[in-house]
Each structure stands twice: as C-alpha cells, then as structure tokens.
Amino acid sequence: MGEIVAGFGVPHSPSFPAMVEREGPQCVPAQLYREVAQALHAIKPDLVVVFDSDHLNTFFLTPLPTLCIGVTDRTEGPNDGTPALPHYIVPVEERVAGHMHKFGLDHGFDLAVNQEFTVDHSIMVPLHFLRPQMDVPIVPLFINGIVPPLPGARRCFALGQMVREAAEALPAGTTVALLASGDFSNDIGGLRAPRGRHAGTADPEWADTVLEYLRQVKIDDLLNEATSDRMARAGNVAGELLNWIAMLGAIGDRKPSFLEPEAHRGHAFGVWRWD
C-alpha cells in the first residue's frame, strides 16, 4: 500500500522570482521557501500531488473544468511570462495520475482530464523555489479557485480524502507528498484590492482566521466558514484556499510542523510532516 508522507503549502506570487533575484537569498520569501524546500528534500517522496488553481492560462472558459487531473508524462511552463522565472520541463507521474483519474471515477469524483498542457506561475513559482532540479514528478490536480462559481470547501476536502485513498491503493512503498499552491486573501485588479494598488491583501483578518484554524487543527470550523461568499470578500483569487483545504483532506487531522505567515501578503508557508 502507498502512503501519504507529507504536505506542503506555499504561495505562488509571480513577483517572487524577480524579487529574490533582486534582493538575494536572505529576503523573507526566499527564506520561507527554503524552509519548505529542505523538508521536501529530507522526505524525498516518489511524487507530489499538486493542488493548484490555474489563472485561465492552462484553461479558458471553453470549457473551464471545476476539477481536472493532468494525465501525461510531462508538462512545462510558465506559460504566462513570469518575470525572472526560467522555463522548466516538469515530469508528471502519468501512471499514478491515470490511476487517480480512474480511482476518482469509481469513488464519486468525475474529474475532467487533460493530456497535453502547459502550466502557469501557480505551479512553476512553487516548483522553482522548492525543487529547481525538477526531478520529483508531480500529479497536477486543478481546482477552480478563481472564476465563480467555485466548488464547495467540503467537496474539495473530500477530493483530498479521495486522493489519500487513491495513494493508499498504490503499490507498497510508494510515497506521496502533497503541495497546495495559493493565497488566503488576495485581490488582483478587482474592487477589493487595497486603495491605490492594482493588487494586494483584501482581508488580512480572514487570512489570520485561516492561519489560526490551521494551527489549531480546527478543520471543521474552516470548512464551515470558507464559503464562496466569505472567500470572495477576501479577494478575487482567495478561492486558492481550496487547494489548501484539499491538501488537508489528504493529510487528515494533523498539526503543521511549520507554519509561518507573511501577514501583509495574505498567505503562509506550511509543512506537515510526521516522519
């Protein structure tokens, strides 16, 4: 039987690669990514399931899948011109992705499938900082956290539970880690961005609330409060929290071993490990 061995949660701000290039490895985001990267390196999973929200770069509205799995042997990106981010080719664990697709269909999740695609900064910024060698294969699981109407928090949590069961059905010794990509509060070009700015943290209080629930493992409270309306008040991409919620579904009731916010940026860096 396969095993979930760790979970990681990080932001994917497209400004970070250029910022780290400019300010150096001691700037705060670089340090926080490094903390998570070291945990990933220590754990050495066979693959990483990435819960991600595409920003209408991999998909558009013709159609826009609510939930979709990438079943292929490789992807590449970024496809949206992220400053200072190299172009990478990323291995995808096609056999496991295909297994999860089928397992989902048999267990109440009719995932859309994508067999040839590029990915945007929301996958490439995290991988650039966590594993620039690109030698850990991923299985991308796309959740629409951007374009309303969004899937419900409990549905995304159940998706994570399905991923855990699917991972446990893999051959003995297979180790699977999870990566959640995104912010808790952020508004880009919309009516909730801070005055005078194109983008920014719309609702620091909500980000604090999420953080507290993660710290104290109050998952039920999080699932109750993370409604579409509540997330919309936190900004037009705050639905990226659904990626973290799906990850929590897969790791179960565990305390984070590391959780550090960047409060003014409405996001956090987290590690769940129990090795």
Add this chain to the structure above:
Amino acid sequence: MSVYFVHKLCKEARRDPAFRERLQQDPEAALAEYRFSDEERKAVLEGDVANLLQMGAHGYLLGTLGNLRLFGLTPELYTQRVDAAKER
C-alpha cells in the same frame, strides 16, 4: 452571462498581436463580432473598467486592458478608475 465576451476580449488581446493592433486602430470594428450587451460594449469602448467589474468581469483578466494600454487606459488609470468604485 455575456460578460464572457469581455473575458474573451482580454484573453485574445493578450494572445494575438494582430488583434491588439486592430483594437488600437479601430476598436469598434475590431469588436464587431463580439456579442456584448449594449452596456458592456459602451463600457469596453470607454475603458470603464469599474463598471465592467461590477458587471462581473474578473479583475485578473480585466487588468490586461490597462497593461496593454487599450481603450485609452494605462495601468495607472485602471487603478484610479477601480479605486473610485471601491467601497469606502
């Protein structure tokens, strides 16, 4: 519903330099085939981004119009116009 065509406009303007060129030369002609509502068409041509956001356009895509300096917009003017519509 047809706010879809506002999203399509943003996507195509970013993707297709020839379309972008036509939008700069003669925006009305370039958008003739886009099935906007009358209100949407007026707001697009006037660069009234606050109104488009209130109609349901997504800021992540709509910001493209400011970045590409279409419909008289600039990145700064985009933010000013959106600011004017923000709740106090």
